[in-house]
Amino acid sequence: MALVEPSTDLYDAWRAAHREWGPGLHEDGFGLETTDEVDSVEGFATWVARVQSRGGTSRWIVEDGQVLGGIGLRHELNERTGHIGYGVRPSARGRGVASWALGAILVEAQALGIGRVLLVCLADNPGSAKTIERNGGVLEGIRGPVRRYWIELPAAGESGVLAEEGADS
Helix, strand or coil, X not given: CEEECCCHHHHHHHHHHHHHHCCCCCCCCCCCCCCCCCCCHHHHHHHHHHHHHCCCEXXXXXECCEEEEEEEECCCCCCCCCCEEEEECHHHCCCCHHHHHHHHHHHHHHHCCXXXXXXXXXXXXXXXXXXXXXCCCEEEEEECCEEEEEEXXXXXXXXXXXXXXXXXX
């Protein structure tokens, strides 16, 4: 697996992942908004350019030419959505893809000097909660429908408890 920058070269692979999610379903990590038109090559290119130009770090999770999901790191804290959002297409879930991607993006956050990362997930999403906890997330609490976790990152260059293992279940 690899984290790659969003690219129009992956149009067909991304569209396959998008179709698998189905219409109207939530695709965290891609930064897709309801107003984005991604069904045409031109619309997709416009959306990719917007994703690449906004602040933060956007990556797609790719394996063997397939887009398995997306993950985004907000360089500034957003209290509602946290620092990181991610999503894995249904057929790739249960393989540790999200845990691997979160561990990799945490390394990027650490390199940027972000010392403490907030992640949120729906309270009724045990898979996402497990992913966050596997990467060192400590539950702050539950606010309404959302679980809030913090991950403390060591200073850049210091060793710490960042997941460097491969995909797990």
